[in-house]
Amino acid sequence: MPSLPPRSATCGEFGSARRSRTVTPARALSASSRVSSALLHEEGLIGPIAGRGWVVVERSSASGVVGLxxxxxxxxxxxxxxxxxxxxxxxxxxxxxxxxxxxxxxxxxxxxxxxxxxxxxxxxxxxxxxxxxxxxx
The missing domain is CATH 1.10.10.10 (Winged helix-like DNA-binding domain superfamily/Winged helix DNA-binding domain)
Incomplete structure (x- = not known):
């Protein structure tokens, strides 16, 4: 089950501090990812799992299993x-x-x-x- 990267990984990828107050690529991406996450969640494509974060909702036609x-x-x-x-x-x-x-x-x-x-x-x-x-x- 593929999961979305945590914010700390995104910050590391763009070379910015996680707690930085300036607008960095990671901070901008983080803000837009919250909006994107909300949209994907509304469409039923991702969902939260406690302790794991946001994950892609699996849709298996073989067993009819849909969910997290x-x-x-x-x-x-x-x-x-x-x-x-x-x-x-x-x-x-x-x-x-x-x-x-x-x-x-x-x-x-x-x-x-x-x-x-x-x-x-x-x-x-x-x-x-x-x-x-x-x-x-």
């Missing part, structure tokens, strides 16, 4: 949708971690978090040394 979800929850929602729609049937092996990492361009920890969401819900089961499979109901 952490990346691992988005991946879990897409896998859940694939299981519920029958694209991954009971007893089928889930893609390997390496495949999910490449497909979603995320870290191994993010993939593991996504899979950890599905296991307690009874959708998948883990067989150590073999992989993860869609649980037979």
């Amino acid at each position: 979800l952490p990346r691992y929850r988005q991946i879990a929602a897409e896998l859940r949708a694939a299981i519920e729609e029958g694209r991954l049937w009971a007893g089928a092996a889930l893609p390997r971690e390496a495949g999910l990492i490449a497909r979603y361009a995320v870290s191994r920890a993010t993939v593991r978090q996504a899979l950890a969401v599905l296991e307690p819900d009874g959708l998948i089961t883990t067989h150590p040394g073999e992989g993860r499979y869609v649980r037979v109901r």
